[in-house]
Amino acid sequence: MTTLPILMYHGVPAEPDSVPDRLQVPAADFRMHVSTLTADGWELLGLTEALSAKAADPDRPVVALTFDDAYDDFLNAAVVMAEFGARSTLYVPTGSVGHHGYLDWDQLGALAASGVEIGSHSRRHRPMDTLAPIALGDELVRSRAELTARLGVEVRSFCYPHGYSNRQSRQAVADAGYLNACVIGRRIARSGDDRFGLPRLQPLPGMSRAELRNLVTSGEPGFAPIVKRALQPAWRLTRLASTRLLAHELT
Template sequence: MAILRTVLSDITYHARRLTPGDGEGLRILMYHRVTDAHPGNRLCVPVARFADQMRWLAEQGYRTISFAEAVELVRGQGAGGGRRGNSRQAESAAFPRPAPRAPRPKLIVLTFDDGFEDNFLYAYRALAQYGFTGCFFVPSAFIASGQTGHEAVDQPMSWAQLSELAREGHEVGAHSISHAKLTHIDPVQMREEVRGSKEAIEQGLQQPVRFFCYPSGDYNAAVKQAVRDSGYDGACTVEPGANRSGADPFALTRTEISAFDSLWDFEKKIAGAFDWMHRVVQWTKR
């Protein structure tokens, strides 16, 4: 199976390189954890591997933009963007196909789900090395209690750590209160999970929380409406693919980076070579 996965992604990667414009759109990367504590867990990207991925992005000329700027882009409003300090450089040409020989802007968004402390201890350090920023989606109850319900090594970030991330230009978004699967609970509780997490994080950080991430990618029309009604400006899913102008800002797609991805796999994922395979996997889970 692994060999077939490699062969098919290689073929897709090279086919995309022969069809300019086929992979256009803004790619949002989805990470969960950056840690060596759980080898073999696909959600736990090893520290050195994550550092290699960030270095590769920097060497290839990629610039991170904020989740807020991503929402502006899909709404067709343009965006500033890039590494810290470049927020006023217009990149409204991110989606239209560039003129012949014009370099395509290399913009990317980095997101981290679940609020584990290793995001602060390891991911934050690697991001700072290259001037990158990310958006950290946290379940508010994890932060408030200092517990995740996992092993002792699996601690969440503290309010102080999240505040430091925010001061350094990173975004903090909501990921519900308790990481509940929102379509599996009653509507009243669902709306409280959505609204209450926003309120708790805003109180903890003393700043607005504008964006939401659906826990486990679980949402439907009612959940999406609850996110809108709670005052968020956008949300992201676990559905694969790049985001093009006109995409639904409350259902932005992301590309999952796993612990098992080699640097070559990472490059292929950035190019969209795994998108169709990930869609098949998502379809089989329905």
């Protein structure tokens, strides 16, 4: 069985927060992650490139790097990746581009030119699995078209906001022309996984080298990932009811 560890990052601040945030991996920690993995012989690629590499050679030691939300501190990660020859996929919610704390179009263009894969994270970062078909298509198609028009890139990868997806949303992603998509999942991706629902792993701030190595070889530890996956159907029904009955989207 072919396996592919896909790492999920969000913010990469220059300095650690006073109160640790699981979604904020400081630049020094990220540097340790990249240096450790490359020293161990892993090749760090964006998701679409990683999938192609594994399809051509299942034994190739590849880890995919992905970043959600296109925060402006991604530039800290970009400096580290350039130093080590690593590549990644950056998922952009187009409605946030240029807002405070987010990358602008010029920065995204420069990153794309440097080899960063630009993927879509929808337009308004809404949960895809509770949207009506028209709204779902709008989020998928318009975000992809805007990224292509503004950056001149082929947008092949999608990331579900909040990690939420279902059969309808996955089919909509495929119909919109994407080649792959990722969720959260909290386990290592395998060759039999749905190409439009690829699971990822979350590196944490303060993680040791040993913990990082275990993450990419064995997946996330403990029962929490299993429990979260088991509760997803019930939580989806709750969120769907809130959206339809109260016009309020829970995340």
